[in-house]
Amino acid sequence: DAKTTQPPSMDCAEGRAANLPCNHSTISGNEYVYWYRQIHSQGPQYIIHGLKNNETNEMASLIITEDRKSSTLILPHATLRDTAVYYCIVRAPKGDYGQNFVFGPGTRLSVLP
């Protein structure tokens, strides 16, 4: 089972920031938080990941609470092309390639014009 819970759906106005929450209250100390998104009928796309510090890249920012029990993915200026299902996944380094990714249902983000 997935170790995260996310709201099933969210709406965001185009040009505004989209803030997608994720709860991972049972996260272990060595587990990373990953975010992927999947635009309709395409393969999942890697967005960002982090352990405990906030992270930012060209796509998004990841804010992890100090107790690491929740995180928020921020798309600073959402566009219509950001409409997708967003998956929050926690996994630890293990063996040659890490624990398996276990995808939950994710959050369906709809960016509205």
Place this chain on the structure above:
Amino acid sequence: DTEVTQTPKHLVMGMTNKKSLKCEQHMGHRAMYWYKQKAKKPPELMFVYSYEKLSINESVPSRFSPECPNSSLLNLHLHALQPEDSALYLCASSPGLAGSSTDTQYFGPGTRLTVL
């Protein structure tokens, strides 16, 4: 470059056919994966290859047969499939953890399989 390619994009097959799905990456990644995704559901792991050896088989029926001919290629051979096997089949690859504490998977666009 983080590209994983998959062919074909679409495949329609009968229950008695034999077909193969192909996946390729040229990122030097040492782990490759097959996932299955049913409509409106999240992806589910089927197989993991690590250093060209089958590492994980998530209790997948034998009508699905994976093959890793070399470090860049991953095949999924299909035989005697059922209509309920119709799904999007996703391939992914990752560098492996050697020298790093994280291992990010990169996904291909998928093959949409329909079994009649």
